[in-house]
Amino acid sequence: MNDLDYVQLYAEKMREDNTLFKQQKKLIEAQLRGSSSLFGKMFSQNFKVQAREYLRKRGLL
């Protein structure tokens, strides 16, 4: 099964059964917690200054 088929299958099941949203919530929140923890540690000295430096280095600012 390719990625698009998986997307389609999951969307079809989710349309009929909202209990699948529970898995989605877990994934989204796990990602946000991971990101928060990572950047919190990386920029612990001065968050805004270090975050902007990081963004500039990656061409995002």
Add this chain to the structure above:
Amino acid sequence: MEKGYILQGDVIVIHRDLTDLDFFVRDFLTILKKHSDYLIVSGFVSIASGRTRGTEDVDLLMPIMDKIKFTAFFQDLTNNGFWCYQGDSSEELYPYIKDLQSIRFARVNEMFPNMEVIPITEKRKAKYFEFTHPQKMKIHNFEFKVPPLEFEILYKELILKGKKDLDDAKHLRTFFATILKKERFKEYEPIIRAELS
């Protein structure tokens, strides 16, 4: 077990619990709505309706505002726990708005999620069209505005075209299959294709 969504009048009601990402968007919109109209576009539309993928940013269209209004909006955001990637004062940030460049906001001491605020005018025809034809979506008591679903799908398929975008479009086409309207696809396609020329 319930269906994933129902159409209640002109509002799409998604049957799921709010996530931390929804709370971020809701808190941002609570502030923004005091100052401006808006439209949530792109990835969050798919994620709000069940697409299971990670995301770092939420995209939002906002009509361009004058400096006085922007200053009040910016102060309200900073007073309520948000910071802006691009700067710490409206003096620094207003040139971005004036030049129709995006700026990004996150919660204090967080990088993600962030809200990418995209200023628009009537000259950005496709964006202005979707902005003026909003679709309401609701999750519990959190109601927000997104583009017409057919417009969002075509925009991802015809303009953005990345793998993530095509997967999002596939999800939307499948999840909302029972309420999508063929005539709307026909109506919106030339508006979106005009972006390519």
